[in-house]
Structure formats: structure tokens, C-alpha cells
Amino acid sequence: MYDHVPPPSATPPDSYTSQFAFDRYGVRVPAVLVSPFIPKGTIDHRVYDHTSIPATLKQVFNLPSFLTNRDASARTFSDLLSLNTARTDVPASLGPPATPAHALSLEAPLTPETALEAKATGQISAAPLSDFQQALVRLAHTLDLNDTPELKALRAARRIETEHDGAVYVREVSERYAQTSQKGGWN
Numbered sequence: 374m375y376d377h378v379p380p381p382s383a384t385p386p387d388s389y390t391s392q393f394a395f396d397r398y399g400v401r402v403p404a405v406l407v408s409p410f411i412p413k414g415t416i417d418h419r420v421y422d423h424t425s426i427p428a429t430l431k432q433v434f435n436l437p438s439f440l441t442n443r444d445a446s447a448r449t450f451s452d453l454l455s456l457n458t459a460r461t462d463v464p465a466s467l468g469p470p471a472t473p474a475h476a477l478s479l480e481a482p483l484t485p486e487t488a489l490e491a492k493a494t495g496q497i498s499a500a501p502l503s504d505f506q507q508a509l510v511r512l513a514h515t516l517d518l519n520d521t522p523e524l525k526a527l528r529a530a531r532r533i534e535t536e537h538d539g540a541v542y543v544r545e546v547s548e549r550y551a552q553t554s555q556k557g558g559w560n
Contacts, residue, residue, distance in 0.1 A: 376400050381420065386441035395443075398422065406450060409459035422447045498536035506539050513546040518553055 378396040390396075424444035425509050431439060432449050439445035491497045502510065514529045528546075533539050 383422065384443050384446040386424075386443040405449075406453060408454055409461075409463075410454040410456045412456060413460060413462060415453060417450070417453060418446060421450060425450060492537075498540075500536045501534060502536060502539050506536060509543055510539050513543045516546055516550045518546070518549050 378401060380400065383396055385395045385397045402423070404425075406417075422443070424447040428441055428444045428447040429451050430436065431444070432451050492499045510533050520528065520533040523534070531542065533542050
């Protein structure tokens with residue numbers, strides 16, 4: 374998996390660094406904090422570390438010492454727990470889950486009417502492609518399916534703008550590629 378942000382430097386946990394310095398974080402991991410004591414809609418863009426959890430526990434419970442130098446220098450998130458009383462705006466029901474796009478029957482093409490209905494009910498995503506999804510579509514364009522040059526040009530020119538369109542296209546090309554490769558017919 375590619376991450377466009379290089380890992381930042383980190384505090385080594387201790388002085389036992391003869392083979393590895395442990396002075397750099399690894400790939401980013403998103404943090405999701407769920408609590409009725411966090412204001413609704415809070416988004417925090419600060420950098421945390423896995424040792425933010427023991428650092429926060431030490432702070433909240435006034436524990437006597439840290440485990441390592443890394444959790445001693447880790448940012449805590451106890452300031453996000455800023456409400457004095459718990460929120461009560463819990464939804465009574467989450468409703469039925471939406472059918473994911475990959476679970477829909479894609480055997481027959483959707484008509485414009487059924488596509489609009491499926492988008493309105495959340496069954497297919499009309500969200501634009503992320504950079505990663507665009508890269509997957511470009512990669513699918515390069516698969517050799519023994520198409521004629523004209524078909525290759527048409528496939529490469531196909532407009533794919535939404536997550537659903539991208540999912541359908543990558544699925545179609547992947548299935549055709551798998552069939553071609555099983556027959557031993559790829560170039």
C-alpha cells in the first residue's frame with residue numbers, strides 16, 4: 374500500500390537500539406475515537422502514535438510512571454474527552470445496511486432509471502474515484518485481453534468517473550483477464 378506521506382521521526386522507546394534505532398514511525402494508521410464525552414463531529418488532525426493509548430491511560434488514571442520513553446513523549450487524546458456529561462444523541466436505530474456495490478447483480482447493465490434509484494438508496498456509490506481507485510482503473514486499462522487495437526483504444530477511452538463505474542469496469546476486465554489467462558491465451 375502506498376502512502377504519500379513519509380513516516381515522521383519518533384522517540385526511541387529505550388537505549389537498546391544496537392540493531393534498529395526505532396526512531397521512525399511506520400505507515401499511518403487512522404485513529405477513530407468513540408465516546409459520548411467527545412463533542413459531536415469532532416475531527417482531530419494531530420499525529421498520534423500507538424503509545425498514545427498507554428500515555429492517555431497514565432494521564433487519566435494518574436499512574437505513577439510511563440512504560441518507555443516513547444509513551445512518555447506520546448501525545449495524549451484525553452483533551453478530546455471534553456464534555457462533562459455524556460451526549461444522549463445516540464440514534465435509536467441504524468436502519469438496514471446498504472447493499473455493497475460488489476454484492477449487486479452486475480450481470481445485466483443497469484438502466485439509467487435503476488442506476489439513479491440504486492444511487493439514491495445508497496446501493497451504488499456515485500462518489501468520485503479516489504487517486505488510488507483511478508490508479509486501479511489505469512492498471513486495468515493495461516491488461517492484455519487480446520483485444521484488437523481498436524478495442525484497446527475504446528476501452529482506454531471509457532469514461533469512468535464514479536466508484537461504481539470503476540468497480541464495474543475493474544471487475545469486468547479482471548474476469549476477462551482471468552478467463553484469458555486460464556486458457557493460456559495471454560500475450
